[in-house]
Amino acid sequence: MATTAAAALLAGCATINTEEGDPLADLQEAQAYNPDIPAGTGYFAERSDLPFHAPDFTRISEDDYLPAYEQAMMIHKAEIEAIKNNPAAPNFENTIVALEKAGGMLGRINTVFFALTGSNTTDRLDEINTEISPKLTEHYDAITLDPALFARVKAVYDNRAAMTMTVEDAKLLETTYEGMVHAGALLSDAEREQVKAINSQLSTLTTEFSQDARAAMSDQPVIFDSREELAGLSDSDIKSAADLATEKGFDGKYAIALQNTTQQPLLPSMENRDAREKLFMASYHRADGTTDVDTRMLIAKIAKLRADKAALFGEADWASYAMWDRMAEKPKTALDFMEQMVPALAATQRREAAMLTAAIAADGGDYEVKPWDWYRYANRIKAEQFDLDEDAVMEYFVLDKVLEDGVFYMAEKLYGLTFQKRTDLPVYHPDVTTYTVFDRDGSELGIFYFDPFQRPSKRGGAWMSNFVEQSHLYGTKPVIYNVLNIPKAPAGEVQLVSFDWVNTTFHEFGHALHGFFADQRYESLSGTATARDFVEYPSQVHEMWATWPSVLSNYAKHYETGETIPDEMIEKIEAAAKFNQGYDFGEVVEAALLDMKWSALSPAEAAAIDTPEKVDAFERRSLEELGLEIDLVPPRYRSTYFNHIFSSPAGYSAGYYSYLWTEMLDRDSRKWFIENGGLTRENGDHYRATVLSRGGTMDYFQMFQNFAGRAPDVTPMLEARGLVAGDEAADSEVSDGALPSQAVN
Numbered sequence: 082m083a084t085t086a087a088a089a090l091l092a093g094c095a096t097i098n099t100e101e102g103d104p105l106a107d108l109q110e111a112q113a114y115n116p117d118i119p120a121g122t123g124y125f126a127e128r129s130d131l132p133f134h135a136p137d138f139t140r141i142s143e144d145d146y147l148p149a150y151e152q153a154m155m156i157h158k159a160e161i162e163a164i165k166n167n168p169a170a171p172n173f174e175n176t177i178v179a180l181e182k183a184g185g186m187l188g189r190i191n192t193v194f195f196a197l198t199g200s201n202t203t204d205r206l207d208e209i210n211t212e213i214s215p216k217l218t219e220h221y222d223a224i225t226l227d228p229a230l231f232a233r234v235k236a237v238y239d240n241r242a243a244m245t246m247t248v249e250d251a252k253l254l255e256t257t258y259e260g261m262v263h264a265g266a267l268l269s270d271a272e273r274e275q276v277k278a279i280n281s282q283l284s285t286l287t288t289e290f291s292q293d294a295r296a297a298m299s300d301q302p303v304i305f306d307s308r309e310e311l312a313g314l315s316d317s318d319i320k321s322a323a324d325l326a327t328e329k330g331f332d333g334k335y336a337i338a339l340q341n342t343t344q345q346p347l348l349p350s351m352e353n354r355d356a357r358e359k360l361f362m363a364s365y366h367r368a369d370g371t372t373d374v375d376t377r378m379l380i381a382k383i384a385k386l387r388a389d390k391a392a393l394f395g396e397a398d399w400a401s402y403a404m405w406d407r408m409a410e411k412p413k414t415a416l417d418f419m420e421q422m423v424p425a426l427a428a429t430q431r432r433e434a435a436m437l438t439a440a441i442a443a444d445g446g447d448y449e450v451k452p453w454d455w456y457r458y459a460n461r462i463k464a465e466q467f468d469l470d471e472d473a474v475m476e477y478f479v480l481d482k483v484l485e486d487g488v489f490y491m492a493e494k495l496y497g498l499t500f501q502k503r504t505d506l507p508v509y510h511p512d513v514t515t516y517t518v519f520d521r522d523g524s525e526l527g528i529f530y531f532d533p534f535q536r537p538s539k540r541g542g543a544w545m546s547n548f549v550e551q552s553h554l555y556g557t558k559p560v561i562y563n564v565l566n567i568p569k570a571p572a573g574e575v576q577l578v579s580f581d582w583v584n585t586t587f588h589e590f591g592h593a594l595h596g597f598f599a600d601q602r603y604e605s606l607s608g609t610a611t612a613r614d615f616v617e618y619p620s621q622v623h624e625m626w627a628t629w630p631s632v633l634s635n636y637a638k639h640y641e642t643g644e645t646i647p648d649e650m651i652e653k654i655e656a657a658a659k660f661n662q663g664y665d666f667g668e669v670v671e672a673a674l675l676d677m678k679w680s681a682l683s684p685a686e687a688a689a690i691d692t693p694e695k696v697d698a699f700e701r702r703s704l705e706e707l708g709l710e711i712d713l714v715p716p717r718y719r720s721t722y723f724n725h726i727f728s729s730p731a732g733y734s735a736g737y738y739s740y741l742w743t744e745m746l747d748r749d750s751r752k753w754f755i756e757n758g759g760l761t762r763e764n765g766d767h768y769r770a771t772v773l774s775r776g777g778t779m780d781y782f783q784m785f786q787n788f789a790g791r792a793p794d795v796t797p798m799l800e801a802r803g804l805v806a807g808d809e810a811a812d813s814e815v816s817d818g819a820l821p822s823q824a825v826n
């Protein structure tokens with residue numbers, strides 16, 4: 082249509098005066114603007130011609146990536162130049178939408194390449210990754226910080242009040258503009274140089290932190306002189322300890338390597354209390370100067386630089402700067418949210434400690450429980466109380482049934498979806514299966530790839546992503562994959578899965594639904610393209626259906642007898658999930674609080690923490706002033722080895738609370754479903770309309786409000802964690818858990 086208009090205009094304008102300021106001439110010039118964008122070659126140049134543009138793995142070879150990347154970056158640059166050089170005045174279409182459309186080929190390579198490096202990598206792919214990642218960062222940074230490009234974006238943004246836009250257009254404009262501002266586009270040249278200098282110092286210091294924290298963990302195992310000290314460990318653990326000691330030059334002794342968290346997995350088995358204390362204290366004092374590794378001054382410098390960087394952007398502290406695109410948005414919102422859990426949590430910590438001290442006494446001990454005793458006794462009580470045999474539980478979970486009669490059944494009951502297995506699409510590994518997903522009206526909704534098994538070429542964990550993003554601009558439908566790491570049964574045996582993996586299968590499919598129900602014009606706002614403290618919420622909610630009675634009775638059938646899983650087994654699983662939360666949950670809340678306290682320092686406050694002792698004191702004060710039992714339940718990571726927040730320039734800093742925040746949204750939503758009749762099409766359609774179909778196009782509080790009819794409340798999460806009893810909640814200190822109403826706007 083644009084071509085027709087331009088042609089008509091050109092045809093009738095031979096006599097028009099083209100001097101400056103003539104609007105018709107401007108229009109003519111704009112319409113005639115036909116920049117020279119080089120055409121791509123090879124597989125990635127166009128969308129795949131398979132159904133739904135699914136990737137055609139038969140046409141992709143490893144040697145294609147580097148040349149394709151070089152070409153795609155070159156084309157992307159040319160597209161950006163074309164936007165900058167457009168003689169027409171900047172407007173939404175020729176600047177914001179043009180920017181959104183640019184880089185299509187690069188995006189297609191990225192989606193396939195990073196899917197494969199994650200789930201089916203090779204040495205060659207890893208090499209290419211190492212080579213291409215810094216180039217990609219540089220490429221995208223150059224665009225985000227291009228002054229001429231920003232000038233056009235800003236011109237459109239500054240004119241927004243005068244423009245008529247859809248809600249989604251307005252959001253695209255806002256995120257494009259704010260993303261560039263966040264990177265430094267509004268700063269003066271001198272300030273931008275300061276930011277660059279800070280970024281480079283942060284990069285050096287955080288790399289040093291990560292190396293030191295790793296050295297304190299891997300290079301400094303805890304040495305034990307005798308086998309007696311390790312009584313209670315298995316023969317194979319003891320042999321590993323002997324081997325490690327030899328390797329480290331302590332022949333004839335025993336060495337235990339520290340693991341990532343403050344608690345250490347071997348502690349519960351160790352009978353010798355002094356040995357337990359020794360192992361725990363080595364973990365707790367990691368990198369705090371007790372040995373020759375000391376990260377405390379690195380932390381102080383990182384905190385100061387982050388506060389300084391935030392100040393250059395006019396923000397009070399690092400958290401305010403880092404949280405610009407989050408649901409919680411302000412550090413105070415996240416802090417208030419966590420602090421309101423403290424009374425119930427502290428009470429639970431004291432109650433659990435008393436119970437464990439009693440168990441120790443019953444065992445003949447005359448001491449009070451300490452962190453190094455905690456799990457030894459907690460695990461013992463848990464085993465007695467819940468008597469849960471995980472192998473017996475697994476016999477009710479056959480993988481195919483979990484997916485097709487559990488997850489797909491849930492999706493049918495809630496959303497009216499149906500699924501059909503396909504055999505015509507190429508896959509990147511023979512274990513991957515594909516399904517067409519049909520919508521409630523019978524139309525095709527998208528394609529689902531399921532890649533369940535652990536293998537050496539796959540990184541750990543579980544995740545969801547898209548091969549093709551839904552977009553009305555392009556008329557594309559979602560092509561989505563779920564990757565899990567379920568240990569594969571030996572050939573010929575029935576594939577059983579643990580209850581944890583059952584939960585994860587529902588969780589990852591929750592992400593998939595968020596992607597399938599995407600209803601956006603722009604890829605960059607589509608489906609799961611949402612804030613870090615929001616994106617885990619829809620996935621977590623879907624875990625609730627794994628134990629929903631009518632879903633369970635449809636899929637959880639014994640692999641031999643076909644019997645449905647007994648209710649008491651599920652009740653035990655659910656009751657066990659509430660056990661020991663003073664510790665399990667407490668250590669996470671403390672780590673999240675610690676992260677936020679470090680991130681909420683002003684430049685002056687950060688500058689005052691200028692000695693290693695002051696780092697210790699700040700950490701202690703931050704946790705102590707809240708009233709948690711930090712000597713009984715220390716944080717999951719102490720500052721000196723908190724890699725999430727200190728081992729990269731931004732990382733998860735000011736973001737560790739996200740795990741808790743999305744859990745609040747999740748648990749409160751479960752409550753809504755239960756109050757409204759549970760697994761019904763009406764409820765599913767409502768959730769789809771208000772949350773799952775909205776992508777990143779609107780305010781997250783508003784989204785929740787539209788769904789639940791009220792602001793999110795922390796109480797259901799505390800109930801689910803067993804920190805307050807459901808029927809007492811109304812009287813408890815934390816019942817007034819609704820977030821401050823101004824946060825809802």
Ligand SMILES: [Zn+2]
Nearest residue numbers: 588592617620
């Ligand atoms: Zn997830």
